[in-house]
Amino acid sequence: MFLSADLLDRIHSRADEVDKNNVFPDEDLKELKDAGYLTAYVPKEYGGGGLTTEEICVEQTRLAQAAPSTALAINMHQIIVGLGRHLVANGMDSGKQILEGAMAGDVFAFGISEPGNDLVLFGSISEARPDGEGGYSFHGLKVFTSLSPVWTKLMTFARDDTGEDGPHSVFAILNREDGGFTIKDDWDTLGMRGTQSNSTLLEGAHAPASQVLQRVAPGPSYEPVIFGIFAYFEVFLGATYLGIGNRAIEVAAEKVKTRKSVLHQDVYANDPDIRWRLSGAALRMNSATAEITLLARDLDEGRDRGALWYPQLSAGKNAAAEASLYAVDQAIRSSGGSSYSNSNELSRLHRDVLAGLFQPSDQESLHGSWANVVLGPIEEKD
Template sequence: MAFLSDELLGEIHSRAARYDAENTFPEEDYDQLRKAGYYAAFVPEEFGGSGLTLSEIAAEQTRLAKAAPGTALGINMHQIIVGLGRMLVDAGRSEGEQILRDAADGHLFGFGISEPGNDLVLFGSITDAEPTEDGGYAFTGTKVFTSLSPAWTRLLTFGADSESSDAPKSVFAILRREDGGVTIKDDWYVLGMRGTQSNTTLLEGARVKAEQVLGRVDPGPNLDPVVLGIFANFEILLAATYAGVGERAIEVAVEHVKKRRSVMNQTVYANDPAIRWRLAEAALLMNAVGPQIREMAALVESDAEPNLGWLPRLSAVKNAASEASLRVVEQCVRACGGSSYYDKNELSRLYRDVLAGLFQPSDQESLHGAWANMVLGPVAD
């Protein structure tokens, strides 16, 4: 049974074009999602949530993305962090409980991981995490693509501790907006996914107490529950969100070609063999995405022992969804013709939105590098 009602998704869809055109945060969407219990949908029941599984929340993200990609991608970051909290608790790490309880209480989590020019992404930070006398940390650095900037009340972030005796360590923690030390720039002037309002965030000695620290981890690829929790939920839920963009593009194109008539052939374009081939090709591409998402979600929530081979496999799921959706939207634009070039056409917005998947981790370069190492081994000396 679906969690988000069709009526709610219809209302969210009706506002998507306006938020995109205005380049504003979809406050009404988030108000409705909060009231519908979606902030806590992925939180286990024992912590006050609805207890959806990873596969189930992924399916909801796909449905939401079909209604409003920007809103879906924004709340996706919240759900990723809730998923991290779940994996920490499942691993016996009580630090994750604060995430689950706060999400159940209506807090909205932002994602403050990416940094300008840092292609290590999750595996090493250029933000300074300075130890404080009370056992906490003060973070100083710049975070980019910080989704939900106008609205988050909690922010997942990390930095590098280079001062402690066991340094270097990557320090992951939850910042609280009310504690200050954060400046948000008004710089989200972008091609698509405008509703995420992923503004640059300046951490200016932003402090966390010891209990807000989720973990101190060796830099680099590893299977610490903090790193794996972020990585796994990020890749799977991002894939699910972009899958929604591709699926929606097909719906829009099908409706259009059933009405659009060819003067030359004196029939609707839905009867044109070339158009039928294009949309069949689009449907085939999307048909292959869902099973990959469900397979990896089931693996992550299984009792299987994680290994480093999971990381490239998780990257592959995101890549499959974002690349397939990009190709699908292109096919749909081609099938619908010049009218899809106008701003008022939903395909125009979907085309701009789907391009964001090119930049989000894992990109194709790191993906192919990881798979080359897995298949061929490291480069020989």
């Protein structure tokens, strides 16, 4: 394992205060940096740790068991590193700046989501204005920008309508030090509070040609920048949510071994109904873990799933998020009324796991894509 048990214990010890105070976990970030975790996924030829996608998934799950919001925030950095790896592997030199930046100490954030835009990655309502030299200035509002207090580089995209070849999505890296944006102090949420995913208003933030990753037609495609973002987002997000479900089962298992039934004069760990609840939760987590592991392994090995890649990546993320939501629910039911207290870890895990309902791909998008797989597209009536 890359992250030591002692490090994870320290991160876990701070999780409640981070949540209670609605602040960014600066100490966690420092320790993770010092441990080399922000460069662990960078290939060895660039000086990084060279961990595989499957190995990062394992570490993300372990980190989320310690502190879900810390894991979800760091997750965004790892997604961008994954994108850099994918671009380079597909012969695109634009990805090198990500890998080299990570080795130089940069923290990468993810500026894709926009209010009310259910196209998400497949089309932006923000504006990319060309500077005439191959670069762009970006204008628009991005939401759920995790790591907002600390990022040094923001990967974002917007729509360029000026080209003779029609509208295109422009993906680029922005430098924090160059300005041209405002970060709003608007992260006051039910859970995942430590991510500090404040909204980011792009007000002409500029990326020169050297920082443009790719310009592609809107919509789903296997263009490296599109597939790279989608694939690593779904897999690492799923791996992160697995940690919440695993931790909920751990907490509940500890509780029922000491929680005693007055009626039966025995601990609840011996109650067949409680055993059924927690074993059922563990079974769901086992299946979801296998799904995420296989997706990660196939990404590492470059296997071709053809047209099923997108729906299966979405299915993996959803399986992990839904299994973890189920596990937290069963853990709370098994642990009794004490879990309803704000001071109980299960209460925080319940709030944190709900974020998985909103992050792409959501249930509606998932079922829509699988309906197309099973039934084909909806036929238009004459």
